Amino acid sequence: MNNEHEPLTVKKFLTIFDGVWRQRYGVKYSRFNAADPANAKKVIKQFPQLTGDELETWCERYLAAEDDFVLRNAHKFDTFIYRLNAYRVKTTNSRTNLESAAADFIAGQG
Numbered sequence: 045m046n047n048e049h050e051p052l053t054v055k056k057f058l059t060i061f062d063g064v065w066r067q068r069y070g071v072k073y074s075r076f077n078a079a080d081p082a083n084a085k086k087v088i089k090q091f092p093q094l095t096g097d098e099l100e101t102w103c104e105r106y107l108a109a110e111d112d113f114v115l116r117n118a119h120k121f122d123t124f125i126y127r128l129n130a131y132r133v134k135t136t137n138s139r140t141n142l143e144s145a146a147a148d149f150i151a152g153q154g
Contacts, residue, residue, distance in 0.1 A: 052095070064107055065107060068119075079122065086128055087128065
């Protein structure tokens with residue numbers, strides 16, 4: 045994104061999603077529907093400090109997702125909006141302390 049401090053517009057929001065989609069699939073995202081601009085507007089209103097760079101990161105996380113639900117829905121924009129909170133935060137290591145200790149031991153670090 046070239047200017048992080050520019051306020052997001054609906055058009056920029058959809059353009060960012062399309063740009064990340066093109067990176068993943070090599071083609072333009074052609075499945076925006078009539079409700080998508082309104083959904084983008086709601087997100088912009090809900091997160092008024094959201095920058096284009098942050099949105100791009102969220103989109104990258106979403107389009108990298110390989111879980112069954114997302115794949116069944118073919119990474120559609122409305123699924124991104126529906127599951128937005130899952131992509132707003134960077135995923136953390138979900139291993140338990142015991143699993144982490146075992147992995148460290150196996151790697152010769154424990």
